[in-house]
Amino acid sequence: MHTVLIVDDEPIVREGLAYIIDWQAAGFEIIASASDGLEGIEMMKRYQPDVVLTDVQMPEMAGIEMVRYACENGLRREFIILSGHSEFTYAKEAMSLGVAHYLLKPVDEDELLDALARISQQILLKKKQTANLTLYQNYVDARRVRHFILNDQGDKELMTRMAFDSYCLLACDYEAFGVNSQELEAIFDEHLFGKVASFSHGSLQYVLLADQTSSEISRMTQQLSSALQAKHPEMYVIVSQLTTDFKELPQLQQTIKALKEKRYIFPTLPIVSHKHLQDFTEKNKNKAAGFEKVVWKQNLLDAIKQNRKNKIRAYLSEIEYYYQKNEWTEREIKADIADLFNFYCDEIEEDINQPMKERDKRYIISVILSERSLQQTFEFLNEIFIDFSRLLVIQQERFDIVDEMKHYTHKYYHLNLTLQELGKELNYSHSYLGKKFRSEVKMSYRMYLDQVRIKAAKQLIQDENFLIYEIAEKVGYANSDYFSKKFKALVGQSPGAYQRDWQDAREKEMT
Numbered sequence: 001m002h003t004v005l006i007v008d009d010e011p012i013v014r015e016g017l018a019y020i021i022d023w024q025a026a027g028f029e030i031i032a033s034a035s036d037g038l039e040g041i042e043m044m045k046r047y048q049p050d051v052v053l054t055d056v057q058m059p060e061m062a063g064i065e066m067v068r069y070a071c072e073n074g075l076r077r078e079f080i081i082l083s084g085h086s087e088f089t090y091a092k093e094a095m096s097l098g099v100a101h102y103l104l105k106p107v108d109e110d111e112l113l114d115a116l117a118r119i120s121q122q123i124l125l126k127k128k129q130t131a132n133l134t135l136y137q138n139y140v141d142a143r144r145v146r147h148f149i150l151n152d153q154g155d156k157e158l159m160t161r162m163a164f165d166s167y168c169l170l171a172c173d174y175e176a177f178g179v180n181s182q183e184l185e186a187i188f189d190e191h192l193f194g195k196v197a198s199f200s201h202g203s204l205q206y207v208l209l210a211d212q213t214s215s216e217i218s219r220m221t222q223q224l225s226s227a228l229q230a231k232h233p234e235m236y237v238i239v240s241q242l243t244t245d246f247k248e249l250p251q252l253q254q255t256i257k258a259l260k261e262k263r264y265i266f267p268t269l270p271i272v273s274h275k276h277l278q279d280f281t282e283k284n285k286n287k288a289a290g291f292e293k294v295v296w297k298q299n300l301l302d303a304i305k306q307n308r309k310n311k312i313r314a315y316l317s318e319i320e321y322y323y324q325k326n327e328w329t330e331r332e333i334k335a336d337i338a339d340l341f342n343f344y345c346d347e348i349e350e351d352i353n354q355p356m357k358e359r360d361k362r363y364i365i366s367v368i369l370s371e372r373s374l375q376q377t378f379e380f381l382n383e384i385f386i387d388f389s390r391l392l393v394i395q396q397e398r399f400d401i402v403d404e405m406k407h408y409t410h411k412y413y414h415l416n417l418t419l420q421e422l423g424k425e426l427n428y429s430h431s432y433l434g435k436k437f438r439s440e441v442k443m444s445y446r447m448y449l450d451q452v453r454i455k456a457a458k459q460l461i462q463d464e465n466f467l468i469y470e471i472a473e474k475v476g477y478a479n480s481d482y483f484s485k486k487f488k489a490l491v492g493q494s495p496g497a498y499q500r501d502w503q504d505a506r507e508k509e510m511t
Helices: 011-019 037-047 063-072 088-096 109-151 156-161 181-191 214-231 246-262 274-283 293-305 309-325 330-352 358-370 374-397 401-412 419-426 430-441 445-463 468-474 480-491 495-510
Strands: 002-007 028-034 051-055 078-083 101-104 167-173 195-201 204-210 237-239
Touching: 002 011, 002 037, 002 109, 011 028, 028 037, 037 051, 037 063, 051 063, 051 109, 063 078, 063 088, 078 109, 101 109, 109 156, 109 195, 109 204, 109 246, 167 214, 167 246, 181 195, 181 204, 181 214, 204 246, 214 237, 237 246, 246 274, 274 309, 293 309, 293 330, 293 374, 309 374, 330 358, 330 374, 358 374, 401 419, 401 430, 401 445, 419 430, 430 445, 445 468, 445 480, 445 495, 468 480, 468 495, 480 495
Parallel strands: 002 028, 002 051, 051 078, 078 101
Antiparallel strands: 167 204, 167 237, 195 204
């Protein structure tokens, strides 16, 4: 909706213009009126209208003079001159000031609507041109800021353009979370004020904020963090310190890089800044108090040998806090954890008097080195150490081979399992395993495997995130037709029918 100011010394004319046409239907709204040129100038300054309809002859200041003043003092608008005079001199003077519309009183409704339609097109065109120019200038500025920050090369003209009282650099790691840069920019625009440049480098999208206080930045980053985590729960914001010197922007970027490296050992923080790291470390400082690594290693080994699952996780948490408190780097932590794993491998191999497979060791080390966070690393390591405990229990109790087959099947049913594969894994002949399993379970191993797979398939069908052929692949069937046949044989209906029945039942529960 375009805004309109009416300037005329006759009240009846001002009132009449308000009703001569349906302004709203034409896309315009009258926001103010004035009785002479001087008052018209004040109204232009106050309301910044898109269009000004003005009479030529008025006391104090004539319409033409008002237009001239506006054009010379940064108040240029779209003007429509209204006059009871048809003299060419008035029209000529108006045209010299860039006025394209000169209407004679009494105003003809169609002429006014035609003039407004032309003006509306002109305003929209100018706004589009201005927006495109702004976008281009923002792009150029962002490129120059990026070059300055990454290369630390002086740019006097840029420093002049970007002369603000304070600066803060924010960044977001987004590529791993399925969010594109356009989505991220939209979130930035919605939640950040004072944004003067935005650019990407590596896996990070950077935003430069200007003239914002520490409390304002804290408030905005909290809101931004919530919006990002709504997109993906692991997304986070990195915040640099404030600076008053534009030349220090490259140092802010180095701070961002250093803070990003801390994300590995502080994976649960939605906002990563020096303050947030200090607060987190201070809150948990007692959890790492008195930590002695030699004693800790022996305590964890005892917990593994005694199959004390809760103690295993508790001891892993202790060294997690130790790493955080002492600010170990990601590389140092991963190397240390790899050494710890090898130490416990040696201990377990000695206890069970049997070496672990080298390929399994290499796989575990590769996972340790590739995990994105310390939390994920310890969750994985916790499972490994619980498996170590289970190996010891099996060895000590001369484990039940059928239970071991069941355990292995539930863990790896999605693979191409056969008795031959189980025999290799458990160091028994496949014929012995088959006879032993049938004797104790009263069914063939193949039938048991089918039951495990179909049970898993039923759960995936209820999740409603996968197609039938995808579910078949996920539970270990390469052929979806064969899967459907097995499903119907065990469940009594096809996967599609089961899915429909389950959906119908759930809808009835919800109504």
